[in-house]
Structure formats: structure tokens, C-alpha cells
Amino acid sequence: MELEQRDKWATKLGLILAMAGNAIGLGNFVRFPTQVAQNGGGAFMVPYFVALFFLGIPVMWIEWVAGRYGGRYGHGTLGPTYYLMARESLKPRSALWMGVISGMLASSLTVLLNSYYLHLVGWSAAYSWFSITGAYFNQNPGDFFTNYLGNHAQVFLFWGITMILLAIAVGQGVSKGIERWVKVMMPLLYIFAIILAGYVFVLGSPVDPNWNTIDGFRFVWSPNWSYLGNNLWKVMLAATGQIFFTLSLGMGIIQNYASYLGPKDDVALSGLATVSLNEFAEVVLGGSTAIPLATAYAPKIVPADVLAQGKSEALAWIGQKFGLGFAYTSLPNVFVSMGSAGKLFGAIWFLLLWFAGFTSAIAMYNYLTAMLEEDLNIKRSIGTWLVFLIYLIMGLPVVYIDGYMDQADAWVSFQLTLLALFDIIVAVYLFKPDNFWKELHEGAWMEVPGWYKPIILYIAPILLLLPLIGMFRDLVGSTLEWPARIAIIVLLALGAIESYYSIKKKYAEELEKNEVIIRV
Template sequence: MEQRDQWATKIGLILAMAGNAVGLGNFVRFPTQVAQNGGGAFMVPYFVALFFLGIPVMWIEWVAGRYGGKYGHGTLGPTYYLMARESLKPRSALWLGVISGMLAFSLTVLLNSYYLHLIGWSAAYSWFSITGAYFGQNTGDFFSNYLSNHGEVFLFWGITVILLSIAVGQGVSKGIERWVKVMMPLLYIFAIIMVGYIFVLGSPIDPNWSTIDGFKFIWSPNWSYLGDHLWDVMLAATGQIFFTLSLGMGIIQNYASYLGPKDDVALSGLATVSLNEFAEVVLGGSIAIPLATAYAPKIVPADVLAKGKSEALAWIGQKFGLGFSYTSLPNVFVSMGDAGKLFGAMWFLLLWFAGFTSAIAMYNYLVALLEEDLNIKRSIGTWIVFLIYFIMGLPVVYISGYMDQVDAWVSFQLTLLALFDIIVAVYLFKPDNFWKELHEGAWMEVPGWYKPIILYIAPILLLLPLVGTFKSFISGRIGIAPWTAIIVMWIIGFIESYYSIKRKYAEELEKNEVIVKV
């Protein structure tokens, strides 16, 4: 078997995995979910979902990835075929592998069709902040004008994706690992500087409005709100855990496939969760909401402010979202004067680093698919993926509402693929095999009481985002263009996964018995 690229250092692996998890969801989506779900009311189910669902699924995906790597696979189709055949005959296991591979391929392409544009927006606003381009202007109109300037949108998208292509094209140890070793420390440094500034900021506009009010909103348990909106808050919390840890994408499995067969996955998986949670809860939760609260007199309408603090905080919560970072927060930076140019650039560069280190993992998944499953050289596969991203990103720019509709499907498919994680990589692989693999070369022993959590509680909790996102998905209208893109990606993913498994395991599929065993 040909020697695959592997991580050169342990710290490189941890930073890459953390970079995969730390993305726009930590600094944009997390504050949005907190603000829109009762502040402190959100944090209780969030930590419950992290402990009982996030960590177990994270370990499942690490184990699956390393197991696939033993056979030279970094993609889900062949990996889940191998794991499913522990309980099923090869011809039956084939279809589990094909469907898993199909979902992972379509998800990665569809998610990046718009995610890369969001990263491009952050790159653009880093430049607009340092140059003061939106200073003295209506920030809402400025953002709308930027999105209408397609040449400018593609310029910053192109800069981002070309750099991604260069990094991935250099390979895992010489490319991805080197890039994340620079970007991840910078990301944390920028975030810590901003949090430190916010802690001493106090009340820059009005003594009645301080950053402390924002922190109280996040960290004061709101039991009455939680009791009145339990289902909605639980759904939001479990959904956020999936997004923040990059679960249900096949990306963790891909990175873990570059481990050696005896390399630790137990402690390494827990370490990446810890780094991600530090970035999200401690840093991401300490920037946008406290900053918006301190500058509420500048961004909240006067008639809403007059109703009191609770009404103003509710208004901020309703307005929080993707656009908030590009419309309301620039108003905050403008209010800071010249210092706002620096802090605005730092904020958007922070978002760019976070998005880049996540996108690099998804980019590598598709390149690995071309390289390992179709024997296309990495240097060529890198630019094929670039072309795919360009084509699939065109509707995001030119079709109104396309991004939101595709995102609704992506949210559902994330949880669907996570269900396949548990079914294939635990139950069909057999729980005892999974537990043994989890502890192979482990630097820590996972407590025995976590086994029933993985086997029973995690699947039950998974039903929350699965049912919730499905209901949200079917309640919204999906246009012809998104459905066309989804179906085309399914077809391509199905054919690719079927071909890759059949090509490598033709003999055992023909005989319907396991032949290849490491």
C-alpha cells in the first residue's frame, strides 16, 4: 500500500483539527444563537448538548477517520463501507458506503458554495475597515452596494480561494499544517486582544450601557425564558454544537485518516473540542454581544431605547445574524474613531482566519477524493476543486435567496450524516470494536460510563436537531435552482462513491465475502 501523507507534529494535528472546528460559527453564529435564544437560557442546554452529543460524535468521527486511514482512505465512502462490513455482507455494506460518500461530497460542495463567499466578505471588510471605506457612510447601504458590486465580491473571493488552493496543493504536512500553525495562533491572539479591550471598555457612550450588561445577558441563567421556550432553545443549542465542532461533514474523518494506526484519538479529540470551546464560549461570546451592548445607544433606535434595557437587548437579539457583523458592528467601529479602523480590521481578519482554517479542511476533503479515489494528482485536483467552487458559487452571487435556501438543506444534511456516523461507525462496526479502536494508542482512558452515553443518549439527543431541522427544511420553500444543485451533487457523489468502492474492492464484492483486512 502506498504511503500516505501524515501530520508531521502533534501540535500541527491539534491546530489543524481546531482550525477545522473554529470557524465563522464561533464568532458570528454562536453570538447570534445566544442573543436570539434568551442569553443565559441558551447556555444550559448548550453545555448539555456538548457533553452528551458533541464529544461522543467527535470521538466517533476521529475513530472512523483513523480506521479508514489504515486502508489508505481519507473519504467517507470507502471508510464506511469497511466499517459496515463488520456486520453486513460486502454487497450490503456497499450501499451504506455509497450513501455516506454521496452525502459527504454533496454537503462539502454545497456548503462551500456560499461559505467561501462569506469568508471573502470578511477579507473585503478587513480592507474596508483599515482604509475607513465605510466610515461616514450608512453601513447598511454600504454593505448592499458591496454585494451588488460583483467584480469586487469575486475579487476578494478569488484571493481567498487561490490562497486555499496553494495551501492544499502543498499537501498535509508541508501545506495545511504549516498554514494553520501560523493562522491559528494569530486568530487566538487577535481575539484575546479584542476581549481584553472590551473588558476595560466600560461605558463608552452612556453610563447606563456597559460591556458588563452584555456579559450579564450571556451568563445569567434565564430559567423562565428556558421554561417557556425549552424546545426551541434545545434545538438551537444542539444545532450550534454540530456547526461549531464541524460534525457530520466527513472532514474530521479526513484529517484523522492522516494519523498513524497507533496515534492517539481519545485525548486529541478532547483537546480539539477544548480549543474550539475556548474560541467560541470564552472569546466568541466576549466580543460581539458585549460590544453591541456597550454601543447600544449608537445602534438601537431611540424609540426602542426609551422602552428600557430589556427591550433594547431583545431588539439587539432580533437583529443579530450574519448581516449584523457587516452593518451594525461597523457602526460600533466608526464610533471608536481612528481606533475603530484598527479594531474593525482585526475583527474581520479574525473572521477571515477562522473561515479560512475551516475551509481548508473541506477543500482538502474534495482534493483527497480526487487523489485517492480517482487517481488524479493533487496538483491537478486542487484546481479542479477551484473550478467546482467557482461554478457552484455563481448562483450565490446572482440568485437572490439562493444562499439561505441551500443553507436550510445543509443544516438538515449535517445531522443526517451524523446519524450515519452513529449507525455505521458504532453499531455496524460493533460497539466493542469501536471502544477498542477509541483506546488504541490512547493517551487517556475514556471513563466506562461514557460508553452508554455514546450508545444510547447521543443518538436520542441527535433526534432533536434531526427532527427540528427537517421541520424547518420542509416548512421553507426551496426553489428550482437550489434543488437542481442538490440533486446534481447527489448524482455526482453517488457515482463517485460507487466507483471508488467497486474499483478497490471488486473481488470481495463479487464473492460477497471479506478479503482485504488490515
């Protein structure tokens, strides 16, 4: 079978940086410290590393294998790829529905997630400018943030700049566009993160000798066994969810990037390198910034009556307040307290967030562009701007409907966990475990230990079911309002139609005969 020549990664370094950029996002520097702070500090780190070893690494390998396998047939999207893998165990007509469900989940998720994630990236771009100009330095940072969100012209400006740059990068292709952009952004991201972490390490006690960065490091790295024992289910759920979220698993975008590999390109060591770069950014750099910095400046951001109750109460207060808003309200308060140096460090912090968000968003943007290009035969130069239009429309409810973003995010967390479970069902079980193991080692630069096979087959699915059950219970307990419901239903329906069409278009003959005809 003769396939069209697809774009390829120009260098191994470019691929690894792109994959790392996909994984390293706002979750590393905002969501991770939030989860640590709200789940007992050191109590969180124990199940976090367990989840990394038994869930994060196995599913990462699965998605690399699936992506390279789909790329062999000229596919960079999940619908056709998972159809091909499922037909190893199922007849084509049955395999079709596994492909349709997987493709539906992936395409709808990349639209819904990026519809609000791009706004967060836009906020970071705005605050980079606000920091360097000192716009919030003579105001209450919390009020300033509220006023910024209410100023739709400013919100659209920085959101629009971010989306236009994304469209330009993706429109240039994989090797000439995405790879070149991440080769600049990723090194800068690490440099900025190392500068901030280094500053925090030498900061000491900038406000009060009773409060220093060591208190923050101790909070993160001292195992809190009593808290873990009393809140085991809650902390395990948070830890597995964070591993899953931070590695960008269950979105289809790792498979998309891996589809641009050659059939003999390594996926075993490359997948492990992606995990390692992400964890260094998250645990070492992300864990060394926000919480220790907030702790050192606690007298400036914690109410006096809470401070009077002692360090444990103050740290608990910081943990409760940690979250998305903390990055744009309390940390700016810290930068204001630094004086003139705060403008520089504030700009570095928010540029770091912008780079991290941009390199993740670009992967989701490329997934939809590849879908239009490969499944619907729309030129990349045109498809790029059609995706721009889709994100523009889907991003409007985030600005104009209160609570929409939180509801969309809750559904996204559930859906990406569900898709990761489909990764294991289709790309391991239906593809057949022996086939998967062989594909994992095809051209590999390392041999995966044999004892990892039962982890992939049995332990990883169980650890995926834990957050899946927990999130489903939370979703059932809460009510999605109609704007979010409509968006979810419409996107799922369109995703199913597109996936069905893309599979039928290329594999019509074997679906009609219900037997495998096309093999590469």
C-alpha cells in the same frame, strides 16, 4: 496487503491546530453570539453545555476513530471508510450501500457548504481592507454593505483571492501545506480574539453610563429560567444545532484529517483537545466580543424609540437583529463610533473572521482534493485546481440568485445532522460497539470513562434526532426553489456515483464473492 504511502501530519501540534482550525470558524464568532442573542441569552447556555457533553464530545470521538481506521486502508473519504466499517456486521454487498450513502452525503455537503461559505470568508477579507482604509467610516454601514454585495467585481476579487490561497495551501499537501498554514493562522486567530476580548473587558461605558459591557456579559451568563421554560424545545434545538455546527461534525472532514494519522496515534485525548480549543474560542472569546460590544454601544445602534422602552426591550431588539448581517453592518457602526481606533479594531475583527473561515474552508477543500487524488487517481496538483473550478461554478448562484444561499444553508444544516446520525449507525453500531471502544483506546493517552459508552450508544443518537426532526419539519414547511433543488439533486447524484465507483474499484473481488478478503 501493501498500501501506498500517504502524507502524514509532521507534528502532533500541527494536527491539533488543523483540527481546531477546522472546528473554529465563522460559527464561533458570528453564529454563536447570534444563537445566544436570539435564544434568551443565559437561557441558551444551559442546554448548550448539555449538548456539548452528551453530543459534541461523543460524535467527535466517533469521527476521529472512523478517520484513523479508514486511513489504515489508505482512505481519507467516507465512502470506502464506512464500507469497511459496515462490513463488520453486514455482507460486503449490503455494506456497499452504507458506504455509498455516507460518501454521497459527505462529498455533496462539502461542495454545497463551501460554495457559499467561501463567499462569507471573502466578505471578511474585503471588510478587513475596508476597515483599515476606513472605506465605510463616512457612510451608513448598512448601505455600504448592500452596495458591496451589489458590486460583483469587488465580491469576486476578494472571493477569488481567498480561493487561490486555499488552492495553494491544499496543493502543497498535508504536512507541507495545510499544517504550515494553520501553524501561522491559528496562533494569530487566538491573539486577535484575545486582544478584542481584552479590549471589551476594559471598555466600560464608552457612549452612555447607563450602557456598559457588563450588561452584555450579564445577558449571556445569567441563566434565564423563565425564558427557557417557555421556549424549551426551541432553545434545545438551537443549542444542539450550534454544538453540532461549531465542532464541524457530520461533514466528513474530521475523518479526512484523522485519516492522516498513524494506526497507533492517539485519538481519545486529541479529540477532546480539539473540542476544548474550539470551546475556548467560542464561549470565552466569541462570547466576550460581539454581544458585550453591541450592548455597550447600544445607544449608537438601537433606535431611539426602542431605547426609550428600557434595557430589556433594547437587548431584545439587538437579539432580533443579530445574525450574519449584524457582523457586517451593526458592528462596523460600532467601529465607526470608536473613531480612529475603530479602524484598527475593525481590521482585527474581520481578519479574525477571515482566519477562522479560511482554516475551516481549507478542510472542506482538502476533502474533495483527497477524493480526486485517492478515489480517481488524479494528481493533487491537478485535483486542487479542479476543486477550484468546482467551487467557482457552484459559487455563482450565491452571487446572482437572491435567496439561494439561505436555502442551501437550510439544507446543509439538515444534511450534516443526517450524516452525523450515520456516523453512529455505521461507525459504532455496524462496526460493533466493542470494536469501536477498542479502536478509541488504541494508542490513547487517556482512558475514556466507561459510563461514556452508553452516552455514545443511546443518548447521542436521541440528541441528534431532535434537531434532525426539527429541521426536517422546517424544510417541509418551506419550499426549496428550483435552483437550490437542482444543485442538491445533482450533487447527491454525483456523490453517489463517485462513492460507488471508489468502493467498487478497490473492493471488486470481495463484492463479487460477497465475503471479506482485504484486511489490514
